Amino acid sequence: MKSDLGVELGGLGRLESPVLLSSGTFGTATPYLKMLQDQPVGAVCTKTITPLPKNGNPQPRILEGPSSLINSIGLENPGIDAFVRGFEREYASLPFVHIVSISANAPGEFVHLVERLNELRTPRAIELNLSCPNVDSEGLAFGNSPEKIGSVVRECARISRFPLVAKLSPFQSIDPSFALAAQEGGAAALALINTIPAMVLDIHQFRSALGTLSGGLSGPAIRPVALKMVYEISHAVHIPVIGMGGISSGEDAIEFLMAGASAVSLGTMNLVKPTLPSAICACIHDFLVEHEMENVGEISRRFDGLQSPREP
């Protein structure tokens, strides 16, 4: 039996691999792209682009914890003008389907970003970063109520030539009200989850251990939290969910697919092991064969929660 690792992501169409690469962990730096060549990647998401260039946050920006990473990069990016100017050269020729991530401070700014991206030909979708914990207000300002999420998505959807992916975080609550608002606003898919707001203190210096007061937690430590959110929300919406949060193996990826994600995305582990997609795809393939399934979507259909008695 031939197993198909391709996935249908609603308005985003078909992706040849269920493994995506998350915003902030994919880049076009040469050493990284060399590692990535020939990897079975369904799509890559650019670093989040903002209306104006951002220098990012002071050092230190990265702290490692037990099975986790806290970052406070602060959306360092060249701004929309430079991004659009360099897009053809930097992204259009990539051998990967690409999604552009954006964030801003006001609905009008989001709309402006979408208008600029409408000039481009090759993006498959636009991801609205509605949940970055690392900047004073961008994203987060919209993240604090379902109404705001809904209205930003709606205004962007009205003019966007590209399907929209709404990226949410657990601080927006695990109940589906935020996700439903994004769906009703016209989002074609959801990306769950962003990093979780977090702090580490340097007790000897009476200050934050990061260059900023707090950052965003990622890595294997947040995986069960992400899985719960993916499960709850994917069962409440009818648009596809891209699941992410500490995925570091094929088994982890299958867990998210089983919980209801239509595809998975790698973030922190992509920094550590850019060759992970091939290992994950091999594992998913073997799993499909072992359980006589023809495609990735069947994995979640087999999941029955706690319905059937546990095998001894």
Added chain:
Amino acid sequence: MIEERARMLSNHPAGKNAHLLRLHAPSISGQTKPGQFVQVSCDPGKLLLRRPYSILDNRDGSVSLYVKRVGNGSNWLCERKQEEVLDLMGPLGNGFPLPPPGRHMLVGGGSGLASLGILCRLLAEAGGEVDVLMGFRTPEEIPGAVLDAFSRFCRSLTLVVEKGDFPVKGTAVDQVRQQNLEKYDEIYCCGPMGMLKALAPLLHGRGALVSLEARMGCGTGVCFGCTIPTRNGGKRVCLEGPVFCMDEVIWDEI
């Protein structure tokens, strides 16, 4: 740039709380330029991020790393035995450019001297004259085996120690202050941030190059975790560095 499974050829103590590791990694070794580094997976499954280490030497299909014990990752690395296999990614970073033969000064402090190892050899092999100046905190920290990578190639090797019983007392910065810098065509530095900040004004206007150490997320240029401020905007130590023009770095803001 590749990921390579590297077998430990040897692992010996090199001064107090540090080891000299030699690993069989022919692909990485063959591509390595002076001043480049590798990202080493340490205690996989327990420690998340790879750790960046300068490549001290790259002869005979191997890479040599000078590892100081500063935390969980380096402690784990120092305890690896011969024949154990490590996961390396590299070579990474821009590395040092190789100038025409001339007179060169290399200034190193602590574990920073590792990034100058291949450079010293190649400068000497190209016919240049290399004077090496190294600072340590105590005599016990002097890593004899690591110094071999320099002493066999340089014209002079000056060691200076801050505390303890040693002929030349002081810091590498003190020594640089006493030098006639005019006689050098090129000056290269690597060491702790305090040393580099003190060197920056002394070497201003001389086109000195500096290799920076940084806390890194990816090491491959994608996460922007190691960005530093320069006169030409933010630069990633892992990608646009680790080698920078000393005068380009905005030292007050690091």
